[in-house]
Amino acid sequence: MSRKGQSITLSLREQDKAELEKLACELGMMWGDRPNISKLVEAIARRQLSIAPNNDWTEPRIKALVKAVRALSDAGHIEDAQVIAKLLLERSELSSPLRKEIERFQENLPPAWRFEIEGYIRRQQPFQLSYQDAAERLWSFTVRYAQMTHHEERKYLDCWCEQTTGNQDVEELQHNWSLRLDRITDATISPISGNWLSKLDEILVEMHLLHGLAFAYQAKSEDVTNEWLPDRERVRRVVRRVSSTFWFIREVLRYAPDCVIVSPQSVRQRFKDKLIALYQHYQLEIQD
Secondary structure (H helix, E strand, O other): OOOOOOOOOOOOOHHHHHHHHHHHHHOOOEEOOEEOHHHHHHHHHOOOOOOOOOOOOOHHHHHHHHHHHHHHHHOOOHHHHHHHHHHHHOOOOOOHHHHHHHHHHHHOOOOHHHHHHHHHHHHOOOEEEEEEOOOOOEEEEEEEEEEEEEEOOEEEEEEEEOOOOOOOOOHHHOOEEEEEHHHOOOEEEEEOOOOOOOOOOOEEEEEEEOHHHHHHOOOOOOEEEEEEOOOOOOOEEEEEEEOOHHHHHHHHHOOOOOEEEEEOHHHHHHHHHHHHHHHHHOOOOOOO
16 A cells, blocks of 8 residues: 655746756756756755855955955966855845856856966966967966066066067066966976066156145055155155156056156156157147
8 A cells, every 4th residue: 555645736837847846956956967956845844954044144244255366366266266156146135237247257257278377376386478469479488486466457467588579668667567367278398497586677767746646646555655845845755666667657547647656767857758649649839
């Protein structure tokens, strides 16, 4: 004589049914090799599984975890970033734009050579980097220091290389290269012998900040000096360590004419050349 079991009927959308089957599979509630929703419901009824709200996380918590995903990804800790990303995607209160950003991160993980570079950086291991750019030019660098950096919302490999040919920075900084990573589709990486350097080459650049910028300026970690000039009213003197005049001048251009580069002369002249080119584009007269 067989025992007659109780049954219930659930009205579910196909998407909801698939999610329940996925959850049952994750929790090991199977009937043979198929997920068993009945076992899942039974476990909930017997309080073997706890049910908790999935929409009660505060906005500051969500923002902090999204920042953690970005920071871990930038630092090369991709597996840790993926764990937090998966946790966020399980939350119903995640906004649509943030959900799309996290999904893009999960779908577009860096290529294998990126992980390899990040491993060398963590181990402080010099390496050889070879790749072909979009113009089909071959590049090969002997890298003895590198760091992953964001410039204007794009990710770059800022590195000290033995090679200087083709570098258009001032002479003191021609060992420093800033390579845009999304323009490298494939690369060959191999370890080399020798010492790992402690940082990029740097020069000291002095600038004077005027008017409202002098009061609004927020000191940066690269600043060596940040002081008011005693003999000039409302002029702030800032001396900064600079590893790339390209990125430095792009920053200063945003604040002209309230930022004046004082020294060294090589950087001051480069900025003047930029301004002269700008005047010429707009057919303005330049008076000495």
